[in-house]
Structure formats: structure tokens, C-alpha cells
Amino acid sequence: MNDMTLLERDVDTKNIKIAANNVQVYYGDTHAIKDVNVQIEDKTVTAFIGPSGCGKSTFLRCLNRMNDTIDICRVEGDILLDGEDIYDPKVDPVQLRAKVGMVFQKPNPFPKSIYDNIAYGPRIHGLARNKAELDDIVEKSLRRGAIWDEVKDRLDAPGTGLSGGQQQRLCIARAVATEPEVLLMDEPCSALDPIATAQVEELIDELRQNYSVVIVTHSMQQAARVSQKTAFFHLGNLVEFGETGHIFTNPEDPRTESYITGRIG
Amino acid sequence: MTETSQSTENGRKPHGGSLMTLSKRTARRNAAEKRFQIYGIAAIAVGLLMLIILVSTIVSRGVGAYSQTFVTLQVELLESKLDKSGTRDLEKIKKVSTFGYAPLIKNAFSVKLEELGIQSELSAKEQAAILSKSAPAQLRDYVIANPDKIGETIEFRFLANGRVDGYMKGRVSRESIANDKSINAEQLDFVDILVVNDVIEKTFNLDFITGADASDQRPEAAGMGVSMIGSLFMMLVVLALALPIGVAASIYLEEFAPQNWLTDVIEVNISNLAAVPSIVFGILGLAVFINYMHLPTSAPLVGGLVLTLMTLPTIIISTRASLKSVPPSIRDAALGVGASKMQAVFHHVLPLAAPGILTGTIIGLAQALGETAPLLLIGMVGFIASNAPDSLASGLMSPNSAMPAQIYEWAKRADPAFYERAWGGIIILLVFLITMNTVAVILRRRFERRW
Numbered sequence: 001m002n003d004m005t006l007l008e009r010d011v012d013t014k015n016i017k018i019a020a021n022n023v024q025v026y027y028g029d030t031h032a033i034k035d036v037n038v039q040i041e042d043k044t045v046t047a048f049i050g051p052s053g054c055g056k057s058t059f060l061r062c063l064n065r066m067n068d069t070i071d072i073c074r075v076e077g078d079i080l081l082d083g084e085d086i087y088d089p090k091v092d093p094v095q096l097r098a099k100v101g102m103v104f105q106k107p108n109p110f111p112k113s114i115y116d117n118i119a120y121g122p123r124i125h126g127l128a129r130n131k132a133e134l135d136d137i138v139e140k141s142l143r144r145g146a147i148w149d150e151v152k153d154r155l156d157a158p159g160t161g162l163s164g165g166q167q168q169r170l171c172i173a174r175a176v177a178t179e180p181e182v183l184l185m186d187e188p189c190s191a192l193d194p195i196a197t198a199q200v201e202e203l204i205d206e207l208r209q210n211y212s213v214v215i216v217t218h219s220m221q222q223a224a225r226v227s228q229k230t231a232f233f234h235l236g237n238l239v240e241f242g243e244t245g246h247i248f249t250n251p252e253d254p255r256t257e258s259y260i261t262g263r264i265g
Numbered sequence: 266m267t268e269t270s271q272s273t274e275n276g277r278k279p280h281g282g283s284l285m286t287l288s289k290r291t292a293r294r295n296a297a298e299k300r301f302q303i304y305g306i307a308a309i310a311v312g313l314l315m316l317i318i319l320v321s322t323i324v325s326r327g328v329g330a331y332s333q334t335f336v337t338l339q340v341e342l343l344e345s346k347l348d349k350s351g352t353r354d355l356e357k358i359k360k361v362s363t364f365g366y367a368p369l370i371k372n373a374f375s376v377k378l379e380e381l382g383i384q385s386e387l388s389a390k391e392q393a394a395i396l397s398k399s400a401p402a403q404l405r406d407y408v409i410a411n412p413d414k415i416g417e418t419i420e421f422r423f424l425a426n427g428r429v430d431g432y433m434k435g436r437v438s439r440e441s442i443a444n445d446k447s448i449n450a451e452q453l454d455f456v457d458i459l460v461v462n463d464v465i466e467k468t469f470n471l472d473f474i475t476g477a478d479a480s481d482q483r484p485e486a487a488g489m490g491v492s493m494i495g496s497l498f499m500m501l502v503v504l505a506l507a508l509p510i511g512v513a514a515s516i517y518l519e520e521f522a523p524q525n526w527l528t529d530v531i532e533v534n535i536s537n538l539a540a541v542p543s544i545v546f547g548i549l550g551l552a553v554f555i556n557y558m559h560l561p562t563s564a565p566l567v568g569g570l571v572l573t574l575m576t577l578p579t580i581i582i583s584t585r586a587s588l589k590s591v592p593p594s595i596r597d598a599a600l601g602v603g604a605s606k607m608q609a610v611f612h613h614v615l616p617l618a619a620p621g622i623l624t625g626t627i628i629g630l631a632q633a634l635g636e637t638a639p640l641l642l643i644g645m646v647g648f649i650a651s652n653a654p655d656s657l658a659s660g661l662m663s664p665n666s667a668m669p670a671q672i673y674e675w676a677k678r679a680d681p682a683f684y685e686r687a688w689g690g691i692i693i694l695l696v697f698l699i700t701m702n703t704v705a706v707i708l709r710r711r712f713e714r715r716w
């Protein structure tokens with residue numbers, strides 16, 4: 001296993017973090033994701049774009065098996081994380097989600113203190129051996145979430161008392177506190193004002209140093225600003241996937257072009 | 266397009282006219298709104314009126330039970346009657362039955378009358394009859410507890426007979442006792458005289474709240490205390506069983522169970538169970554717990570089990586409702602950082618649902634506390650004549666009563682003195698229920714949702 005990844009590294013400087021092969025997703029009888037193949041690279045920001053209802057969230061949620069919580073949802077095909085099939089019966093989704101963190105569209109801090117919001121993940125995964133280490137993780141995560149300066153004096157205040165933008169950055173900090181390898185973000189800026197959005201985008205760019213980030217967004221500008229790779233979904237199909245610059249300047253598929261130029265959406 | 270052409274055809278704009286004048290439509294709408302408000306106020310007024318009538322009736326009829334007429338007498342505990350041998354041997358003293366004590370009371374009356382310089386036409390027996398039938402027993406209990414006091418003269422406060430008590434409270438009059446064999450007009454005159462001389466007085470009666478039920482003949486001695494303990498035991502059983510079972514069932518159904526026909530059937534059945542009349546649970550308890558499992562009749566354990574069955578659906582329904590009201594985003598958040606399903610539920614969902622669960626539980630308990638019918642079927646009217654410490658020790662398995670069953674029992678008895686006590690008991694029951702509901706409201710306020 002390890003040898004294989006090493007070999008791959010030799011071949012390609014960019015490591016493949018997640019590989020999805022022939023993924024099909026059904027909600028009952030609805031075929032929501034149709035035969036999607038995509039390779040998400042390590043230390044790269046990948047953007048998913050596409051019109052509403054095309055299956056971006058559905059596909060994103062497949063990557064950390066959050067779809068398991070939906071009874072009628074069925075996933076076929078394989079999704080490999082570092083070469084291991086995450087839908088293998090031997091895989092416990094809880095362990096997977098510790099590796100693949102998620103930030104949701106609506107900020108959803110726990111109705112607990114800011115400190116506990118961050119400390120919860122490390123606590124349940126046993127990442128800290130004592131209070132000092134935990135304090136350390138909390139501070140580091142809040143700094144990475146670009147919110148430390150705003151909350152350092154009120155770590156005991158409830159996380160739900162923060163503004164929407166602060167809450168979203170708190171959620172990002174919470175997600176990075178568990179040291180995931182991949183961070184999935186489903187429209188993380190849709191509830192934010194331009195200033196908070198800019199902060200989050202800056203943050204995503206920083207996170208790229210350590211993680212592989214997948215972001216769903218409705219904003220073409222945002223996708224262009226933050227991502228290196230872009231995937232365009234349409235009606236459950238992955239229409240086009242490639243370098244962001246290439247997709248935005250020189251799309252190969254007419255559907256991509258008309259979406260980017262605002263004709264479908 | 267058609268809109269504009271229409272309005273130009275008619276030659277008027279849809280919202281034409283001055284803002285200062287009410288259009289016909291607006292006037293009609295406003296009138297309808299006014300009418301609806303009047304209906305609403307009328308409905309509230311009717312409700313309030315009913316409540317006032319209810320409360321004032323209960324209080325006015327029940328308050329009498331909290332005061333009681335007492336007769337104070339100095340009784341000489343004659344050694345010649347109680348301990349002929351003079352050895353103070355408890356076994357021998359115990360041999361003297363309550364009949365042996367009756368003469369002491371008669372004596373005490375004649376001494377008192379002499380002291381006050383009052384002549385009475387009544388026989389000694391008639392004089393003593395204004396006391397409760399429990400008076401000799403009260404003397405005997407005292408003597409057995411304090412044998413060294415034999416030979417001394419001790420002051421006793423005896424309960425007055427129920428009729429005398431009723432006379433003092435205005436319930437009994439000379440007309441109403443015309444056909445009453447247990448008391449006559451001369452005795453009432455006698456009572457009047459004793460009242461003037463401060464031998465008879467009416468005071469607050471703590472024994473009604475703490476005491477045990479008494480036999481048909483002695484309404485003046487009956488109290489709610491023991492049935493309160495019975496109710497308390499049952500509530501403990503209900504709380505210990507219904508809360509964990511109900512919460513566990515709801516958490517499983519709400520958070521873990523797959524959505525399929527089986528869970529649908531269970532769900533429908535739980536809702537149906539909530540609507541099953543309580544008497545059905547009573548007969549079920551009779552058949553299963555008593556006839557089949559041979560648990561003791563009239564025991565608070567059985568009553569508690571039956572009430573648990575009755576309370577479970579209420580708790581499950583309210584628990585599921587409060588679990589449902591926790592936003593799914595909280596679960597997603599927990600799962601998203603790698604919590605297991607159970608961790609998500611127990612660390613995040615349950616604390617948020619707790620106030621709702623508690624409120625539902627308290628309301629379920631309050632319902633159970635006031636439930637009468639099923640208790641009658643399992644015989645929870647077992648009357649035990651021991652007061653607080655003994656009755657507490659009697660525990661879950663020995664016969665006991667419960668507040669509502671006790672009230673029913675009293676209301677059923679012929680003597681109007683019991684009827685008054687039934688109303689008095691209702692006051693206690695209502696105080697309990699109001700307290701519980703207030704606690705529920707306070708809890709809800711206290712842990713107001715914070716997300």
C-alpha cells in the first residue's frame with residue numbers, strides 16, 4: 001500500500017487523494033449522480049460548480065459518506081481515498097469522517113462554548129493527552145480559522161452568539177481541529193457578506209498548504225479565485241473537469257460555456 | 266396585459282379612491298376581524314368564568330376539611346381501671362380493651378362539668394358521644410406508650426364526633442338531625458355550652474394532611490397522608506420505569522430505526538396507545554400483574570406499573586417531538602467532525618431535547634397522579650390505618666391507596682362529613698398538579714432553546 005503511494009509520487013508530483021470511479025447515486029428511484037469519474041489531487045483546491053439540483057452536494061457528501069444518514073440514498077461505484085475504497089464494508093464511516101472533514105452551507109456551531117466547539121472533535125478522537133495540549137489545539141485551530149483574534153477573550157461564550165461569518169469560520173476551525181486530510185465545503189460562503197467571504201477564501205488558500213480542499217460554490221468568481229481544478233456538473237453528469245483557468249477561459253463542452261457565461265443556471 | 270385593459274375598460278383602477286376613506290371591502294374585512302376578536306374574548310371569558318366557578322367551589326367546599334373540632338378534657342388515668350395489679354406490666358395493660366377506657370372519658374366529662382358548675386340533663390353516655398369514636402383508642406394508645414403516667418391526670422385533645430364537627434362548621438343544624446339517631450338536639454345544646462366555656466374549639470387540622478383514612482364511623486379522623494405516600498410510591502415507580510424506557514424507545518425510533526413498515530406500525534400504535542382509555546390499562550394490570558404474575562393486590566408497585574403503561578405513550582410522543590425539533594444541522598455537525606451516531610445523539614441532540622423531554626415527563630406524571638379508574642380495578646383503595654413513619658416503611662408491596670382513589674372512596678361514603686373531606690382532598694391533589702405543571706413551565710423557560 002505504502003509502496004504504491006510512494007511509486008505514484010515518483011511518477012506524478014501531484015498526488016491523487018481521492019479517486020472516484022463510475023460513481024452512481026440514487027435517491028430511491030431518482031438517479032442523482034450518473035457515472036462520475038473524478039480525481040481530486042492532494043494540496044489542491046477543487047471547485048464543484050453547476051446549476052442548482054445538478055448533484056454537487058450529493059457528490060460531495062459521497063466523499064465522506066454523509067449520505068449514509070439518508071435512508072433512501074444508494075451509492076454505486078468506488079471512491080478511493082489514498083487507494084482505499086471508502087465504501088468497503090470494513091470501513092467505519094466514523095473513522096473516514098475524521099480523515100475527511102466537512103463544512104456545511106449553513107454555519108452550524110454546536111450550542112456550546114466556542115472552546116467546546118473546537119475541542120469536541122479532538123476530544124472524541126483522543127488527539128490531546130491533557131488540557132494543555134487541548135488548549136493548544138483549540139488556539140491553533142482558531143488561528144487557522146482566522147477567528148482567533150476575535151474570540152480569544154471569550155472562549156467561554158456560546159458559539160451560537162457569534163455573527164454568521166464568525167460562525168462559519170468557527171465551523172471551519174472546528175473542521176480543521178480534527179486534523180483531516182481532506183476538507184469538504186458545501187457553499188461555505190453562501191450566508192456570508194463580501195468581507196467574511198474574502199476572509200474565508202483567504203483561509204481556503206492557506207488550507208491548501210496542508211489539505212486537499214473540495215468546495216461547492218455558485219459563484220463563478222469564487223471558483224476562479226480559489227480553485228486550481230474545477231468540475232462542472234449538469235443534471236447529475238460530470239460534464240467537464242480540468243484546470244480552473246482552462247475551464248473558465250476555454251471550455252470544451254458547450255454546456256459548460258453557456259453555464260459560465262450565464263445562459264443556463 | 267389583460268389586467269390593465271380590464272381596468273381601463275371599467276374606467277377605474279383596482280385600488281382607486283382616497284386613502285382617507287375606507288373602501289367597502291376593507292370595512293367588511295375590519296368588521297370580520299372585530300367580530301372574530303369578540304368571539305375570542307368571549308371564549309376566554311367563558312373559560313375564565315368556569316375556572317373561577319371551579320376553584321371557588323372546590324375551595325369553599327373543601328376548606329372545611331382543614332379545620333377540625335377538638336374537645337379538651339383532663340382525664341384521670343385511673344389505676345383501678347387500667348392496671349389493677351399495679352405492676353405496670355405492659356402485657357396486662359394491653360389486655361384492657363378500649364371499652365375499659367370509656368368510663369374514664371365519662372368521668373372526665375362529669376369532672377369538667379362540676380368544675381364549670383354546669384348541670385346537664387344528658388346521660389354520661391350521651392355526653393361522651395359528642396367525642397369521636399376514636400377517643401377511647403386514643404387514650405389507650407397513650408397509656409400503652411406511657412404506662413408510667415397511670416394514676417395521673419393528663420390533658421387530652423379529643424376529636425369531636427363528625428356530627429358535632431359538622432354543627433360547628435354549620436353543616437349540621439337542629440333541623441337536619443331530626444331523624445338522626447347518632448345525635449340529638451340536647452347534645453347540640455350541650456356542645457353550645459362547652460363552646461362558651463372553651464372546652465370545644467375548632468382549629469386547623471394538620472392530621473387531615475398527614476393522617477390515614479379512617480373507618481366509615483369516624484370521618485373526623487380521616488386524612489390524606491397515607492394515600493399521598495401511596496401516590497408518591499407510584500410516581501417513583503412510574504418515573505423509574507417510564508422515563509428510561511420512554512426515552513430509550515424514542516431515541517431508537519427517532520434516531521436509529523430504519524424507516525420501514527415495521528417502524529410505521531410501531532409509530533401508529535404508540536399514538537393509538539396514548540388514546541386508550543385508562544380503565545383499559547387498569548383491567549390489563551389486573552389480568553397480567555395480579556392474576557398472572559401474582560403481584561400483591563392494592564400494592565403501589567402494581568399501580569405504578571399500570572400507570573407506567575399509561576404514561577409511556579405520552580413520554581414517547583413528547584420525547585420524539587423534542588428530538589425532532591433539534592435541527593438536523595446539529596447532527597450533521599457532529600457527524601461531520603467524526604462523531605459516531607450515538608455520540609451525536611448523546612452529546613448534542615439529547616441535551617438540546619432535554620427540557621422538552623422533562624416537560625413531557627412531568628406532564629405525563631401529573632396525568633398519572635390524577636388517574637383514578639385503573640387504580641380502582643387493581644384495588645388501590647386498600648385502607649391502611651398507620652400514619653407516616655409506618656406507612657412509609659410499608660413500601661411498594663403492601664396495600665396502599667392513592668390520592669384520587671382515596672377521594673373517590675370518600676365521595677362514595679354516605680356521611681356528608683366524608684364528602685367534605687373529598688373536596689378537601691381535591692384541593693391537595695390540585696396543589697400537587699399545579700406545582701408539577703409550574704415546575705414544567707419553569708423548566709421550559711429556564712432551558713429555552715439556544716440555537
Ligand SMILES: Nc1ncnc2c1ncn2[C@@H]1O[C@H](COP(=O)(O)OP(=O)(O)OP(=O)(O)O)[C@@H](O)[C@H]1O
Nearest residue numbers: 027030032050051052053054055056057058059070
Ligand atoms: N435527501 C434527498 N432525497 C431525495 N432526493 C434528493 C435528496 N437530496 C437531493 N436530492 C435530489 O438529488 C438531486 C441533486 O441534489 P443536490 O442537493 O445534490 O443538488 P445541488 O447541486 O447541491 O443543488 P444546489 O446547488 O441547489 O445545492 C436533486 O434532484 C435533488 O432533488
Ligand SMILES: [Mg+2]
Nearest residue numbers: 056057058186
Ligand atoms: Mg447543494
